[in-house]
Amino acid sequence: xxxxxxxxxxxDHLKDSGRDAPSEPERELWPGDLVExxxxxxxxxxxxxxxxxxxxxxxxxxxxxxPSRVVMVADHFVPNKxxxxxxxxxxxxxxxxxxxxxxxxxxxxxxxxxxxLPEQGLVVSGDVVVGADSHTCTxxxxxxxxxxxxxxxxxxxxxxxxxxxxxxxxxxxxYHGELRPWVGGKDLILFTIGQIGVSGALYKALEFSGPAxxxxxxxxxxxxxxMAIEAGAKVGLFQTDEMTCSYLDARAARPYVKYKADSAAxxxxxxxxxxxxxxxxxxxxxxxxxxxxxGEADDVVIDQVVIGSCTNGRLEDLRVAAEVMKGHQVHSNxxxxxxxxTQRVYTEALREGLLxxxxxxxxAVSTPTCGPCxxxxxxxxxxxxxxxxxxxxxxxxxxxxxxxEVYLAGxxxxxxxxxxxxxxxxxxxxLQAR
Amino acid sequence: MSGTAWKYGDNVDTDVxxxxxxxxxxxxxxxxxxxxxxxxxxxxxxxxxxxxxxxxENFGCGSSREHAPLAIKASGVACVVASSFARIFYRNAxxxxxxxxxxxxxVQDTEQxxxxxxxxxxxTIRNLRTQQTYHTSPFPPFIMRIMExxxxxxxxxxxxxxxERSSIDTGEGPGD
Ligand code: SF4
Numbered sequence: 342x343x344x345x346x347x348x349x350x351x352x353d354h355l356k357d358s359g360r361d362a363p364s365e366p367e368r369e370l371w372p373g374d375l376v377e378x379x380x381x382x383x384x385x386x387x388x389x390x391x392x393x394x395x396x397x398x399x400x401x402x403x404x405x406x407x408p409s410r411v412v413m414v415a416d417h418f419v420p421n422k423x424x425x426x427x428x429x430x431x432x433x434x435x436x437x438x439x440x441x442x443x444x445x446x447x448x449x450x451x452x453x454x455x456x457x458l459p460e461q462g463l464v465v466s467g468d469v470v471v472g473a474d475s476h477t478c479t480x481x482x483x484x485x486x487x488x489x490x491x492x493x494x495x496x497x498x499x500x501x502x503x504x505x506x507x508x509x510x511x512x513x514x515x516y517h518g519e520l521r522p523w524v525g526g527k528d529l530i531l532f533t534i535g536q537i538g539v540s541g542a543l544y545k546a547l548e549f550s551g552p553a554x555x556x557x558x559x560x561x562x563x564x565x566x567x568m569a570i571e572a573g574a575k576v577g578l579f580q581t582d583e584m585t586c587s588y589l590d591a592r593a594a595r596p597y598v599k600y601k602a603d604s605a606a607x608x609x610x611x612x613x614x615x616x617x618x619x620x621x622x623x624x625x626x627x628x629x630x631x632x633x634x635x636g637e638a639d640d641v642v643i644d645q646v647v648i649g650s651c652t653n654g655r656l657e658d659l660r661v662a663a664e665v666m667k668g669h670q671v672h673s674n675x676x677x678x679x680x681x682x683t684q685r686v687y688t689e690a691l692r693e694g695l696l697x698x699x700x701x702x703x704x705a706v707s708t709p710t711c712g713p714c715x716x717x718x719x720x721x722x723x724x725x726x727x728x729x730x731x732x733x734x735x736x737x738x739x740x741x742x743x744x745x746e747v748y749l750a751g752x753x754x755x756x757x758x759x760x761x762x763x764x765x766x767x768x769x770x771x772l773q774a775r
Numbered sequence: 776m777s778g779t780a781w782k783y784g785d786n787v788d789t790d791v792x793x794x795x796x797x798x799x800x801x802x803x804x805x806x807x808x809x810x811x812x813x814x815x816x817x818x819x820x821x822x823x824x825x826x827x828x829x830x831x832e833n834f835g836c837g838s839s840r841e842h843a844p845l846a847i848k849a850s851g852v853a854c855v856v857a858s859s860f861a862r863i864f865y866r867n868a869x870x871x872x873x874x875x876x877x878x879x880x881x882v883q884d885t886e887q888x889x890x891x892x893x894x895x896x897x898x899t900i901r902n903l904r905t906q907q908t909y910h911t912s913p914f915p916p917f918i919m920r921i922m923e924x925x926x927x928x929x930x931x932x933x934x935x936x937x938x939e940r941s942s943i944d945t946g947e948g949p950g951d
Contacts, residue, residue, distance in 0.1 A: 375917050388798045392841050395801070399928045402935070418799055425799035475839040475863055491841035491867035497931050505917070539786055540833035544862050573833060575862055628786065715795035715838075736790040736837060743794075743813040 342369055343603030345511040346578045347546040350486040350600060354378035354469045356503055372510040372609075380410075381485075382464055383498045384472030386454055387415045387426070390433040392492035393473055397499055405440050406502035412444040412463060413437050414454040417711045419447075422718035452683025452709045455479035455567060455651035460683055465589055466581040467598030471498050476651050476733065478574065481547075481566035482559065483589060484581035484600055489570060509546040509575050510609040512537075513602075516553035518617035523767050525661065526561030527653055527731065527751035530568040531622040533614065535632030543573035545609060548602060550580065553616045559588045560657035564751075567652045568733050571629040621766050623729075624749035627737045635754050638764035645728040646677040646759035647740075648752055649707075650714045653731035654682025656689050658752040663695040665756035665767045666702045672762030677704035678713060678720045704759070716740045722747075729758040776853050777892035777903065778825035780885050781811075781818065785831035789864070792835065792843040801842060803849035810846040824851035827893060829885045831857065835864025844873040854893045856900060858882045869918055870927035876900065878911045 344352070352370045356377045370376060383405075385393050390413055397405075405411045413433055418426035430447075437445035444463060451457065455476050458464045466484030470477060473495040480487035490504070498504045514533055534541070547569045554562070562579050569577025579585065580601035589597055620634040648654075648662050659681060671677040679699045681687040687709065690696050696706050712719030714732040722728055722741030727748065730740065735747035748764060757767040791814045793806055800806065811818040828834075828847065834857035835843060844867045847855065855868065858879040868875045874895050881900050885891065890903040898911045914922065924930035 375915060388795075389839065389841070391801045392845075396928050400932055400935070423799060429799060429801065473839055473841075475837065477839075489839040489863055491839050491844075491863060491870060493841060493870040493927050494866055497927055501931070501935075539836060540859070540861075543833060543859060573836060573861060715790075715798075717795060717798075721796075734788075734790070734837060736788045738794050738813040739790050741796075 343605035343607070344369070345546065345602050345606045345608070346548055346580060346600045347486060347509055347511055347576060350467060350469060351376060351378055351506065351508055353467070353598070370508045372508050374508040375505060376508060377503050377505050378469055380471050380498050380502055380504055381468040382410050382412060382470045383495060384412045384414070384454060384458065384470065384474065384477060385492070385495050386413070386417055386474055387419060387430045387433055388417045389473030389492045389495065390436070391429045393495040393499065394432055394436045396493045396496035400496060400500050402500040405499045408441050409443040411440070411442055411499050412458060413442060414446045414451055414457060415448065416451055416453050416709070417715065418717050419451070419710055420708065450684060452686065453651045453654055453711055456654050456682030456686065459483055459563065460592065460685060462589070462592030462594045465593045465595055465597035466585060467600055471495060471504050475570045476567050478569045478577050479563055479567040479651060481569060481577040482562035482579050483585055484579060486576055486578070488575050507544070509544060511546040511548050512542050512610045512612065513548045513550060513608045514612045514614060515551035516549070516614050516616050517551055518553055518615045520553065520556070520616050521620065523621050523753040524616065524619055525751050525753070526557060526564035528619055528622040529616060530565040531624050531629065531632040531749060532619045534568065534572045534630045536612065537572050539571060539628055539630045540573045542569070545574055547572065547574045547577040549577060554579065555582065558657055559584060560655040563655065564652050568629065571733060621751060621754050623754060623764060624735055626735050626746040626748065629733065629735060629749060635750070635764065635766045638748065641727065641748065641764040643675060643729050643758055643763060644726040645720060645722060646675055646755050647680070647713050647720055647728060647730040647732060648678070648755050649680030649682060650711070650732040651682065652733040653752050654680060654686065656686050658731065659686070659690045659695045662752040662756040663698040665753055665770055666760060667698045669702055669760045669770060671703040671759045674762050675759050676720065677759040678707060679704050680707045680712065681709055683709050713740055729755050729764055731755050776825050777890055778823060778827050778853055780827050780829045780887065780889040780891050781815070781822065782885060782887040783814070783828065783830040786833045786836055787830050788837035789835055789840050789843045790837055793840065793846045798840060798842055803845040806842050806846035807849035810850045819850065822850050822852065825853045826851060827891045828852055828855040829882055830855065831882055832859045834860050836861035839863045841867045841871060844868045844871050848873045854895065856881050869921055872926040876911045878909050881909045
């Protein structure tokens with residue numbers, strides 16, 4: 342019978358089917374089935390690991406199921422912002438050492454987890470990945486069934502290498518047409534969430550497909566999968582195509598399995614989007630589905646711009662921002678903070694001269710961290726302040742005071758807004774003489 | 776048990792349930808000190824054991840932070856009734872033993888401050904102001920077993936202990 346990508350990957354991970362023999366024995370899964378599946382990678386960070394470690398201890402198990410498949414990353418409140426977060430990080434660090442985790446990343450080597458794991462080749466096509474972080478769905482871009490869970494689920498997955506799941510229905514989103522200038526993955530996903538709403542894909546999988554996706558960079562795909570959760574989705578999957586394979590071949594630490602949906606697969610909904618109609622988007626407070634074309638945000642004056650995060654902290658994103666900002670100055674009323682997603686992104690941006698562009702423009706460049714994205718540190722907003730941010734959530738209080746405002750956008754709009762001091766698209770900046 | 780209803784709208788996100796600035800701790804009682812403070816500054820001071828949160832669609836959307844159900848539970852709230860739950864929150868609530876019920880009708884009819892009597896075993900909610908009783912749809916049997924054990928950890932301990940390694944029943948209802 343024809344199946345979606347989500348159904349196929351989960352069927353191949355049924356706990357009795359064995360990791361080494363995908364598809365054998367063949368068992369079919371349908372939406373609504375509750376199943377127990379083997380997991381390939383389990384992830385936690387400095388905020389969620391401490392609870393997972395506490396619950397792991399409560400299980401009465403001594404060792405994680407596989408120290409090479411449990412990944413921990415200190416990224417949220419690091420370099421530690423205060424004593425309490427330092428204590429939380431220490432809990433994770435000591436656990437990682439005592440369990441001899443192969444992939445533990447601390448300050449100076451770490452990156453924001455969802456930029457880092459694919460970059461390091463730790464997650465590959467066909468994997469089932471569970472992470473104690475809602476944006477674990479980012480890895481759908483490389484064809485992994487990857488989903489966020491809470492710390493207790495993660496504790497059980499760390500101990501047993503298995504997890505229970507409900508097989509989701511799938512919504513297929515088909516993108517046609519030619520991208521307009523300066524429109525990237527962020528604009529497409531904001532537009533899509535604007536169409537279906539923040540609960541539009543609740544309990545479901547999203548499959549991103551169509552001719553316009555073939556031309557989208559891996560960075561753009563990561564951005565789109567990353568925000569699947571912002572529509573309530575469990576995963577945001579791409580089929581594994583040539584672009585995925587060349588990305589994976591350059592870094593994958595393990596063999597991988599390619600998946601694509603059967604053309605007769607059953608979808609709960611099919612959404613067709615002509616990307617030629619999508620302008621650069623801005624999501625107004627306080628919801629990611631409050632997306633509008635950038636032109637409608639013209640009079641919004643801003644205090645801060647953040648360029649980075651697991652959504653848009655990749656090299657391609659920094660290139661776009663630098664292209665807009667080069668030769669210009671950040672507006673005198675704006676603090677602009679640029680955060681490369683990982684150490685590697687940082688080094689490459691350094692070599693390409695991107696960081697120089699930002700610093701000369703009057704922006705602050707930081708070591709990788711989640712920092713301002715969740716209102717942690719490195720750019721917390723005061724009451725009444727407004728920020729344009731390339732992050733993924735603009736909930737009330739997300740970046741600081743409950744009366745501050747976050748406008749979500751892609752790196753082009755963020756960079757242009759930093760220069761102008763109000764929300765605007767890149768054309769306005771590029772037309773202006775340097 | 777019965778308690779006062781705290782009424783909220785759709786899409787109550789984890790950042791308002793427990794703002795990230797407090798995630799540098801993970802003990803439930805400390806987290807409870809800041810539960811709902813950005814949307815409902817009076818909540819922490821006035822919530823009483825047995826009270827019920829009543830909310831619209833997609834309750835608990837956003838982050839995977841288990842700090843959210845832990846904070847709600849430690850604040851004394853006995854049950855969250857919503858039209859629907861975000862999937863990670865749904866799992867987290869079941870895993871950590873915070874009772875949740877899906878019932879759009881209750882949400883529609885309940886006003887802030889109403890007295891509600893919740894019977895979790897029977898899956899019924901009675902509004903003492905309107906004298907209406909509502910029946911919620913039962914959870915799938917597998918999830919019921921997790922809840923009966925008091926959460927995922929005791930449930931898994933029991934299974935790891937060799938006791939009955941039953942397979943999962945396919946059930947109806949909103950999964951994870
Ligand atoms: S960058 Fe933001 S959304 Fe991404 S993992 Fe960090 S806190 Fe979460």
